[in-house]
Amino acid sequence: MIQFDRVAKQYPGTGLALSDVSFTLERGQMAFLTGHSGAGKSTLLKLIALLERPTRGQVLFDGRNVAKLSTRHVPYLRRQIGVIFQDHRLLSDQRVFDNVALPLVIAGVSYTEIKRRVRAALDKVGLLEKERLYPHMLSGGEQQRVGIARAIIAKPAVLLADEPTGNLDPELSAQLMQFFVNLNELGVTVLVASHDVDLIARLNQPVWVLKEGQLTHG
Amino acid sequence: MARPRKNKRSSQQVGRLAVAGDGFRAWSRHHGYSFFSSLGELIRRPVSAGMTVVVLGLALTLPLGLFLVVGQISQLTQGIDRFNGLSVFLETSVTEDEAIRLSSELSTWSEILAVDPISPAEGLTEALGHLGVAGTGFGPEDNPLPWVLEVSPAMEANLEALSKRLMEETAIEQVIVDLAWLARLDLLIHLGERVVYVVGVLLMLAFLFVIAHSIRMEVHHRRHQIEVMALVGATPAFIRRPFLYSGFWFGVSAAILALVFVVLAGWGVSAPLRGLADSYQISLALNAPSVSASLGLILGMGCLGILGAWVAVSQQLSGAWPRD
Structure with a gap:
């Protein structure tokens, strides 16, 4: 599903964020990506979602070289990927309902269908009764769950999460990671970047370690 | 957090949604979304939107009023019995x-x-x-x-x-x-018409740039929102569309406001104008533009608004897609 072949990424004026990264994440597989902060975890995820383009090497998504994807096709690639950010990236002036509905609105789904599926997704993350609130009225953990609902609402083939447990307590973190495992069991390809090594170790999934811009399989 | 149901789905089913809403219905839903979200944005910020519309309306009123006055005078001279000999x-x-x-x-x-x-x-x-x-x-x-x-x-x-x-x-x-005096009058009216066109073109440009500027500010204001939308798979067209609608609303409401201003101005000068006209035994009044001309103006300004918005948005949106 996702294949990195000797990928390097350099930001202008800085050293290499990734120097030589190769891996294959099969369709329906799950993996954790770990490493200390600044090791390039976020960069790796951004390369998959085409938020950045690689400096060297190839990133293949579903067999296609994303570097060769024209800007016109980028949105359609992104619709196949759900991304969860540490800082949530919610729209502050829109209600929880509208935030979660955004991918469906973009895909042109009918309003009745949107209503049904947003309710279902909010129910899944336990926020159904908060659909009319604005993000700033929610706790950090609740905002994170809104972000998760938005990431899974369009049933993406791939789910990427960047430090999703960043500011959650241990119990909520464990619940969240288990949620990702369950999603993976439904057929979603999942890649989670996290520095919470202890938690990851308990989940019995492949762990990849990023160190000095290179990937080692743990 | 509730656990998702555990029936294993084929991986082909996942991600099917990307194409689910394609076609004309998706397109019309997109337009419906843009229509209401652009209106919502204007209503959410009534003061700044209102001020922009008033500035635009005033910029339109001047050429529109001049145009009507010159048109009236030229009609009047055509009524003069010309002995063309x-x-x-x-x-x-x-x-x-x-x-x-x-x-x-x-x-x-x-x-x-x-x-x-x-x-x-x-x-x-x-x-x-x-x-x-x-x-x-x-x-x-x-x-x-x-x-x-x-x-x-x-x-x-x-x-x-x-x-x-x-x-x-x-x-x-x-x-x-x-014929000399009539010819001179014709020349004067012709000059007047030219002046109206020149002033009109200049103020149209001002109109275009005020709209472009307002939309630019709006894009800037909603930078974060645009990034998030691009992130979850919005096409440039989808992101651009609500701004184009905003430009359209600016143009349309400014045209309506200008028509109101012109009608009010017409009332304001009607009494002295009638006095003047009576003394020459002619009929002279600052008439409001016809219904079809008004609709044309409203639609035309709406299109000009779209154009201004397009200029502003296209130039601002490039940042939402990957840098090479």
Whole structure:
């Protein structure tokens, strides 16, 4: 599903964020990506979602070289990927309902269908009764769950999460990671970047370690 | 957090949604979304949107008002009975018989269409009538006026050559080509129309740039929102569309406001204008533009708004997609 072949990424004026990264994440597989902060975890995820383009090497998504994807096709690639950010990236002036509905609105789904599926997704993350609130009225953990609902609402083939447990307590973190495992069991390809090594170790999934811009399989 | 149901789905099913809403229905839903979200944005910030609309409305009112005034004046001059010909004054010694004979002779000339002889008596009555001193007791024997022939030239006739040829007749004392003042008035109106167009074009440009600027500010204001939308798979067209609608709303509401301003201005000047018009025994009023012209204006300004928004958005959106 996702294949990195000797990928390097350099930001202008800085050293290499990734120097030589190769891996294959099969369709329906799950993996954790770990490493200390600044090791390039976020960069790796951004390369998959085409938020950045690689400096060297190839990133293949579903067999296609994303570097060769024209800007016109980028949105359609992104619709196949759900991304969860540490800082949530919610729209502050829109209600929880509208935030979660955004991918469906973009895909042109009918309003009745949107209503049904947003309710279902909010129910899944336990926020159904908060659909009319604005993000700033929610706790950090609740905002994170809104972000998760938005990431899974369009049933993406791939789910990427960047430090999703960043500011959650241990119990909520464990619940969240288990949620990702369950999603993976439904057929979603999942890649989670996290520095919470202890938690990851308990989940019995492949762990990849990023160190000095290179990937080692743990 | 509730656990998702555990029935294993085929991986092909996942991600099917990307194409689920394609086609015309998705397109119309997108437009519906843009329509309402752009209106919502304007309503959410009524003061700044209102101020922009007022500035735009005022910028439109000036050329629109001028256009109506010039149009009114040019219509008025078309109503003036134009004697599009030559006034031929005969020697005072010429008698009625001679005048009639000359007039029928002239009417045989190829460059002359018709000749209308005016006797001294008729001329006097007409002149006194114009001066507003009719019936002051001038008798025929006091009449200083000569016979006058009003000559209508044929369409293709050269007026200068014709007036020269007429002057060669011994009985003719003077030929007056009585068109100069009307021609000058026409030129003035023409100039006025040009000024309206120039002012109009300049203010249209101002209109375009005010809209572009407002939309630019709006894009800037919603930078974060745009990034998030791009992140979850919005196409540039989808992101651009609500801003184009905003431009359209700005244009349309400014045009409506300008029409209201013009009608109010028309009321404001109607009383003194009517006084002036009455003194010349003409009808003159600053009429509101017709319904079709108003609709044209509203639609045209809406399109101009879209254009302004397009310019602003296209230039601002490039940042939401990957840098190479």
